[in-house]
Amino acid sequence: MxxxxxxxxxxxxxxxxxxPTLVAHFGMRAETDEPPLVGFVVSRAVGGAVTRNRVKRQLRHLMRDRLDRLPRGSLLVVRANPPAASARSERLAAELDVALDRLLRRREPSAAHRDGR
Structure with missing residues (x-):
C-alpha cells in the first residue's frame, strides 16, 4: 500500500x-477482485530510524506468510506501538495473529444471519 x-x-x-505492540486496521475496497494491500505505520514514538526500519522489516516479513488469509479487495494497515521496538519476533507474530483473527472473525457473518434468524 x-x-x-x-x-x-x-x-x-x-x-x-x-x-500492546501493534494495532491493525482492516477495510475493504470497492474493487473486491483486486489483491489485498498491506501498509505499515511506524512512528518516531517507536524509536530512531534504525529501530523503526527494523520493526517495519519484521512486520513486513511476518505479514508475507499471512497474506493468504486476507480476502481479495482488502486493505490492512499495521501500526506499530512503542513496545514493538523491544518485542521479539515471536511476540510480534503472536500479536499479529490475534489481531488478524479478531478482524477476520468480525468480517464473517454470524451463524444466526446465515440461517436467516
Whole structure:
C-alpha cells in the first residue's frame, strides 16, 4: 500500500484490533477482485530510524506468510506501538495473529444471519 487514500480508508472506515505492540486496521475496497494491500505505520514514538526500519522489516516479513488469509479487495494497515521496538519476533507474530483473527472473525457473518434468524 502506498497511497494516502488507501491508508486513510482502512484507518477511518475500517475495523480495528489493538494489541500492546501493534494495532491493525482492516477495510475493504470497492474493487473486491483486486489483491489485498498491506501498509505499515511506524512512528518516531517507536524509536530512531534504525529501530523503526527494523520493526517495519519484521512486520513486513511476518505479514508475507499471512497474506493468504486476507480476502481479495482488502486493505490492512499495521501500526506499530512503542513496545514493538523491544518485542521479539515471536511476540510480534503472536500479536499479529490475534489481531488478524479478531478482524477476520468480525468480517464473517454470524451463524444466526446465515440461517436467516
Amino acid at each position: 502506498r497511497r494516502g487514500e488507501e491508508f486513510a480508508g482502512a484507518v477511518r472506515k475500517g475495523s480495528r484490533a489493538g494489541r
